[in-house]
Amino acid sequence: MTRTPLIAVVGNPNAGKSALFNALTGARQKVGNYPGVTVERHAGRFMLANGHTAELVDLPGAYALDAGSPDEEVTRNVVLGEGDYERLPDALLVVLDAANLDNHLRFALQLIQLGLPTVVALNMVDLAERDGLELDAAVLEAELGVPVIETVAVRRRGIDAVRDKLTEAATGPRDVREGAGVEEDPLTLQRRAREIAMKAIVSETPTRQFTHRLDGLLLHPVAGPIILAVLLFVMFQAVFAWAAPPADFLEGVVIGAGEWIGTNMTDSWLKSLIVDGLFAGVGAVVVFLPQILILFLFILVLEGTGYMVRAAFLMDKLMGRAGLNGSAFIPLLSSFACAVPGIMATRTIEDPKDRLTTILIAPLMTCSARLPVYALIIAAFIPNREVAPFIGLQGLVLFGLYVAGIVGALILGSLIRRKVVKGEGGTFMMELPKYQMPRISDVLIGLWQRAWIFLKRAGTIILATTMLLWVLASYPKAGPGESQVEASIAGKIASGIEVVVEPIGFNRDISLALLPAMAAREVAVAAIGTVYALDAEDEDGLQTLEERVAGRWSLATALAFLAWFVFAPQCISTIAVTRRETNGWKWPLFMTGYLFAVAYVAAGITYWTAVAFGLG
Numbered sequence: 252m253t254r255t256p257l258i259a260v261v262g263n264p265n266a267g268k269s270a271l272f273n274a275l276t277g278a279r280q281k282v283g284n285y286p287g288v289t290v291e292r293h294a295g296r297f298m299l300a301n302g303h304t305a306e307l308v309d310l311p312g313a314y315a316l317d318a319g320s321p322d323e324e325v326t327r328n329v330v331l332g333e334g335d336y337e338r339l340p341d342a343l344l345v346v347l348d349a350a351n352l353d354n355h356l357r358f359a360l361q362l363i364q365l366g367l368p369t370v371v372a373l374n375m376v377d378l379a380e381r382d383g384l385e386l387d388a389a390v391l392e393a394e395l396g397v398p399v400i401e402t403v404a405v406r407r408r409g410i411d412a413v414r415d416k417l418t419e420a421a422t423g424p425r426d427v428r429e430g431a432g433v434e435e436d437p438l439t440l441q442r443r444a445r446e447i448a449m450k451a452i453v454s455e456t457p458t459r460q461f462t463h464r465l466d467g468l469l470l471h472p473v474a475g476p477i478i479l480a481v482l483l484f485v486m487f488q489a490v491f492a493w494a495a496p497p498a499d500f501l502e503g504v505v506i507g508a509g510e511w512i513g514t515n516m517t518d519s520w521l522k523s524l525i526v527d528g529l530f531a532g533v534g535a536v537v538v539f540l541p542q543i544l545i546l547f548l549f550i551l552v553l554e555g556t557g558y559m560v561r562a563a564f565l566m567d568k569l570m571g572r573a574g575l576n577g578s579a580f581i582p583l584l585s586s587f588a589c590a591v592p593g594i595m596a597t598r599t600i601e602d603p604k605d606r607l608t609t610i611l612i613a614p615l616m617t618c619s620a621r622l623p624v625y626a627l628i629i630a631a632f633i634p635n636r637e638v639a640p641f642i643g644l645q646g647l648v649l650f651g652l653y654v655a656g657i658v659g660a661l662i663l664g665s666l667i668r669r670k671v672v673k674g675e676g677g678t679f680m681m682e683l684p685k686y687q688m689p690r691i692s693d694v695l696i697g698l699w700q701r702a703w704i705f706l707k708r709a710g711t712i713i714l715a716t717t718m719l720l721w722v723l724a725s726y727p728k729a730g731p732g733e734s735q736v737e738a739s740i741a742g743k744i745a746s747g748i749e750v751v752v753e754p755i756g757f758n759r760d761i762s763l764a765l766l767p768a769m770a771a772r773e774v775a776v777a778a779i780g781t782v783y784a785l786d787a788e789d790e791d792g793l794q795t796l797e798e799r800v801a802g803r804w805s806l807a808t809a810l811a812f813l814a815w816f817v818f819a820p821q822c823i824s825t826i827a828v829t830r831r832e833t834n835g836w837k838w839p840l841f842m843t844g845y846l847f848a849v850a851y852v853a854a855g856i857t858y859w860t861a862v863a864f865g866l867g
């Protein structure tokens with residue numbers, strides 16, 4: 252032998268790599284029971300079984316070879332022999348946590364595919380035994396095609412066997428196995444890892460079995476996506492079906508209170524402010540609280556069970572086509588609440604290009620502020636009937652609007668990725684959490700927080716914007732026979748905007764709502780509520796906002812308005828947080844520009860298509 256063989260210790264975080272390294276070399280590398288203890292490479296020497304010395308490098312834990320955080324890059328460079336000071340290792344010592352086999356096998360499979368001589372240490376078998384998990388190392392060896400040795404690094408169990416196998420591996424003839432370096436997507440890798448793990452597991456406790464069965468079903472290539480679609484579908488049905496009784500009740504209270512004040516107060520500007528601004532405006536938004544809570548009930552429960560990360564795996568392939576990766580899933584998911592925390596959550600995405608793309612499409616996820624707008628228009632224009640047993644038309648349309656946002660995001664994401672933010676991205680690895688029943692207290696706290704956020708918005712930004720709008724729409728006073736809104740300052744501004752949005756079917760009232768809705772999207776509902784209340788003084792009888800809208804807009808206009816809201820960057824906070832997260836004005840301006848353009852075109856196409864079908 253002419254040179255000292257180089258052997259790299261690799262594996263997932265917290266598998267016991269440093270403990271094994273210490274056992275082999277006698278070194279005292281820091282070990283600790285959490286991922287990310289080792290963040291640099293550490294080299295040590297140890298004696299092979301044939302009496303020669305070998306160099307062993309302990310590496311930071313990683314989930315995949317192409318992950319991009321700096322510590323994982325060290326691992327990648329050493330394993331692939333890249334970087335300045337590295338050479339290709341003569342052998343790999345892959346460390347697995349026996350109790351976490353399917354997760355750890357994913358990375359192991361990737362490493363074995365490199366074709367370097369490899370020895371697998373099935374570590375922590377003591378803990379696996381304690382938990383009633385029995386593994387067959389021989390089966391694992393057969394499936395992986397490399398030697399597998401059971402170890403307990405902290406008790407030096409299996410250390411001599413590891414040394415023997417490493418000696419063979421590092422000094423024997425190199426045979427690059429077939430299929431070396433094949434790239435596979437995370438879901439395929441995950442399934443293969445699971446298959447192998449299932450075969451190697453001789454017996455396990457019922458909870459572990461349950462997890463595996465459930466994963467087999469939920470990550471199934473056909474059944475998995477169907478289950479995901481059904482879950483989402485049920486969620487949107489519920490938003491309408493379950494919310495109807497409490498929402499109707501709330502609406503009754505708000506209208507009743509407004510009416511009571513209307514009849515008991517003498518006419519004055521204050522009465523108009525309270526009745527037309529507060530009740531008809533802000534009240535029109537608040538009645539959507541039940542819808543919002545039901546949406547979040549579903550999201551919180553799905554998160555709590557551990558299903559959301561599975562959904563991320565299912566979506567990874569689809570998102571891959573859009574130039575995104577699975578790690579964008581969680582930020583995009585939080586954008587369904589609000590794009591602001593969603594965009595902040597992109598900090599977990601390692602690849603800067605993946606991250607930027609995710610930021611740019613996050614506003615396309617339907618945030619909960621859009622729900623009142625959608626719900627109002629749907630309730631006003633879409634008949635409440637079943638198209639099939641248990642499938643209501645209203646829920647179907649709402650589902651369609653959410654899907655339109657998602658599909659739009661995928662298409663625009665892939666365009667942006669190809670034309671604007673070019674370059675390779677990273678891939679995605681994530682540990683699958685254990686399934687569990689969501690804790691009721693967690694869900695309740697989550698719901699309470701959501702309700703509070705919503706009501707706080709209603710009491711602050713929505714209230715303030717609506718009050719401002721009320722002032723602008725109430726003055727100067729209209730002459731006899733004139734429409735109040737038309738005569739007002741707001742009406743004049745709206746006429747200016749109307750010139751631009753008339754071609755896509757928007758009327759004056761929508762034009763009036765567009766600008767204040769930049770402060771918060773729900774204000775669109777409040778603005779329309781206030782405007783119609785101001786103009787409706789002479790109407791007899793009590794009308795809900797839905798009825799007023801239904802009486803004044805054509806279906807084509809309503810649909811165009813919905814299409815606009817799917818895409819338009821209708822929110823200043825989102826633009827501000829984008830500026831902060833991308834350190835400059837370039838990307839927020841790009842985002843605002845492209846979203847307005849898409850919204851305009853989408854609304855126009857919707858309007859003219861509807862008109863062509865006679866719905867104008």
Ligand SMILES: Nc1nc2c(ncn2[C@@H]2O[C@H](COP(=O)(O)OP(=O)(O)OP(=O)(O)O)[C@@H](O)[C@H]2O)c(=O)[nH]1
Nearest residue numbers: 265266267268269270282283287288289312403404
């Ligand atoms: N019971 C038991 N504990 C072990 C075994 N191997 C390692 N540990 C413990 O598991 C924890 C993680 O070990 P480390 O060696 O730090 O893991 P690592 O793979 O180097 O982790 P990173 O450096 O974060 O990637 C430590 O608390 C070790 O004491 C084992 O075989 N049995």
Ligand SMILES: [Mg+2]
Nearest residue numbers: 268269288289
């Ligand atoms: Mg370590």
